[in-house]
Amino acid sequence: MRNKWVSGLLGVLAALLIGAFIMLLQGFNPLDVYAALFQFSLGGLSPLATTAKNAVPLVLTGLSASIAFASGPVNLGQPGQFLMGALFATVGGLYIHLPPVLEVAVLVLLAMLGGALWAGLAALLRMLFNMSEFIVTLMLNMIADFFTAWAIAGPFMDKSAYSPMTPQIDPAGWLPSIGNFNTTILFMIAAVGVCWFVFNRWKAGYEWRLSGQNSLFARLGGCNIDRNFVSVMLFTGALAGLAGGLLVMAGPHRFLKGLGANYAWDGVMIAIVANNGLIATLLYGFFFSAIQTGALGMELITAVPSEISQVLQAVLVLVIVASREALNVILDRREARRRAKERAA
Amino acid sequence: MRLLVGLINGMIAGATPILLAALGGAFTYYAGIFNIAMEGMMLAGAFGAVVGSYFLHSWVLGIVLSIAFALVLALIFILFSVVLHTDEFVTGIALNLFAVGATTYLMRQTFNVKGVFANEGIIPIPRLDIPLIEQIPFLGEVLSGQNLMVYIAVIAVIAVNFLIFRTRFGMRLRAAGYNAACLDSSGVSTARMRTAALLLCAVLCGLAGAFLSLGYVTLFAENMSAGRGWISLAAIILVSGNPTGIAVISLLFGFSDGLGLLLQDYRVPSQFTSMVPYVATLIALYFYSVKERKRKA
Structure with a gap:
């Protein structure tokens, strides 16, 4: 447990140093840049x-x-799945008109349904034809991208707009802000809680973890591997769909062109950095958001383009993962040496 | 007839970048590396090609720089996965992200534009007219007058085939993937073979990128590789890395690309025609899975 924190913090520090070095090469003062970056995200x-x-x-x-x-x-x-969730929520918001609380609930469920259906398609292809979900989900990403682009430029397009976008959804489905804080944050916290509970306390979550660690052992132990596969795909698809739906309901209240472009690979990236830990995902998600959010403000007062955040993120991923593995290797070696010494004594 | 020639030329142009990247991936496939960084290498190559062609006023230097940019990514890959032993999948994804971020950032930084950089100063790779053959009706229109990179891709298929299956280097490369411990104990460093495979992969992906930004079109756009690296990965998996098979599969994908363009003439929305190559990949994967299942049964 302690190792995780150590390697994470070391990795973040090392990545920030490398980022500073890149900025120095470009002739910027990294201290100013970082100060501006975190001023606009956390200050x-x-x-x-x-x-x-x-x-x-x-x-x-x-x-x-x-x-x-x-x-x-x-x-x-x-x-x-994110895009399909966003599209489902948007279309629901355009044609379903209910009182505020009910509307929000319906749209959230629709978003989860959209994501789950898109993930379910990949699961179906895997179950029926044994097609690897790895490539199938990648291809479905591209297809969803073009499909939603068509939907917002064709059947659901706002005729009065100059670029492809849908009209605004029913205001009953808008997520309000309490003070500065938007209520989507509550959904996020609830989702983290539910995920943690399902994953760590429920029988289903136990079976999922078991299948992830050793599929053969899980099968011999009586888990239904196929059913678990499908349920995991549906569950994770619903989460990604929820992300898309909440984005629409909190932010622009409509499906704009390029809505999901900024979040394309971020989920996978954060999962990798967090080593699939749920709490770590929350922390790193927040940290990466700080970098992305701060970069936009930083651009205003320094000469550095905000795209530096993308470079910084990639460096973070590589360095955090590498330092984790390197630390494991060092600890394993030390452990081996200690055992060897004990045996010799 | 015109339609057919257009379709075939569209097929060739669509197949070339996928073919080149997939040939590069074939090296790493045989060397036992789960390499998914073709996408990023291709993108870096495409950017390098535009930088070289625009600032140095020569498409040759553009190609040189595209290879250099792709090699930088390969060196990072080698540092992390071969030297530091990080997970290859993770390294690949991070590198792809890095390529998108770095090229977007550098485009903004060097050309001061967002989204797309198109300029008359970018010199494209020329088309090659082959004397005599270009006189032949129909065949001449297909075999001659293609972009130089298309001919390089054809040569690359033969060269990669020869290198992997007919040379000592190729044998050791395959051994690195087949049984790394055995290769190491016979005195050949697996790490060195994998390094070589990644460098070769970067060279070919660089060429693929150069074709994208100096041949297919003459501009650089954010994330312009648009999943072609993933399609080339699918192509490699579908034929288990065989270079000749890769050529056939790439042509099929190229055909779906050309078909998409053709369908646009029939009032099919462009978003749906753009989906065709990705749907084709899914269909190819379906046939592969059915075949695999029969083989196992």
Whole structure:
């Protein structure tokens, strides 16, 4: 447990140093850049609220990837499931008109349904034809991308807009803000809680974890591997879909062109950095959101383009993972040496 | 006839980047590396090609720089997965992200534009007219006048085939994937073979990228590889890495690409025609799975 914290913090520090080095090469003062970056993401209540709001899609897609990877299925389809969830919620918001609380509940369920259906398609192909979900989900991402692009430029397009987008959804489905904080954050916290409970306290979650660690052992122990596979795909698809739906309901209240582009691979990235841990996913999701949110503000007062955040993120992923593995190797060696010494004594 | 020529030329243009990247991936496939960084290498190559062609006023230097950019990614891959033993899947995904981030950032930084950089100063890779053959009706229109990179891709298929199956280097490469411990104990370093495979892969992915930004179109756009690296990975898996098989599969994907363009003339929305290659990949995967199941049964 302690190792996780040590390697995580070491990795973050090392990555920030490498990022500073890249900025120095480009002729920027890294201290100024970092100060601006974290000023605009963590310095004060209002930036903090924006960071938390932006963390919602990151954490939810991250949870989706974490749970999938920890349970076996290589679900790389978060971008597609995210888009389908967003589309389902948007279309629901356009045609279903209910009182506020009910409307929100219906739209959230629709978003989860959209994501789950798209993930379920991959699960179905796996069950029926044994097609690897790894490539299938990747291809479905592309297909969802074009499909939603068609939907918002064709049947659901706002005729008065200049670029492809849908009209705004029913205001009853808008998620309100309490002070600076948007209520999507509550959904995120609830989702983390539910995921943790299901994954760590429920029989289903126990079977998922078992299948993820040793599929053969799980099968011999009486788990229904196929059923678990499908349920994990549906569950993680619903999480990614929820992320898409919440984004629409909190932010632009409509499906804009390029809505999911910023979150495309972030879920998988965060799951990898967090080593599929649920709490770690929440923390890293928040941290990555801080970088993304801060970069936009930083661009205003420094000459550094906000795209540096993408470079920084990739460096973070590589360095955190590498330092974790390197630390494991060092600890294993030390352990081996200690045992050898004990045996010799 | 015109339609057919257009379809075939569209097929060739669509197949070339996938073919080149997949041939690169074949090296790593045989060397036993789960390499999913083709997408990023291709993107880095495409960016390098535009930088070289625009600033150095030469498509040759553009190609050189595209290979150099792809090699940088390969070196990072080698550092992390071969030297530090991080997970290959994780390294690959991080590298793909890095390629998207770095090229977007550098495009903004060097050209001061967002989204797309198109300029008349970018010199494309020329088309090659082959004397005599270009006189032949129909065949001349297909065999001659293609982009130089298309001919390089054809040569690459033969060269990769020869290198992997007919040379000592190729045998050791396959041994690295087949039984690494055995290769190591016979005095050949597996790590070195994998390094070589990754470098070769980067060279070919760089060429694929150069074709994208200096041949297929003459511009650089954010994330312009658009999943072609993933399709090439699918192609490799579908034929278990065989270079000739990769060529056939790439042509099939290229055909679906050309078909998509053709369908646009029949009032099919462009978003659906753009889906065709990805749907084709799913269909190919279906036939592969059915075949696998029969083989096992």
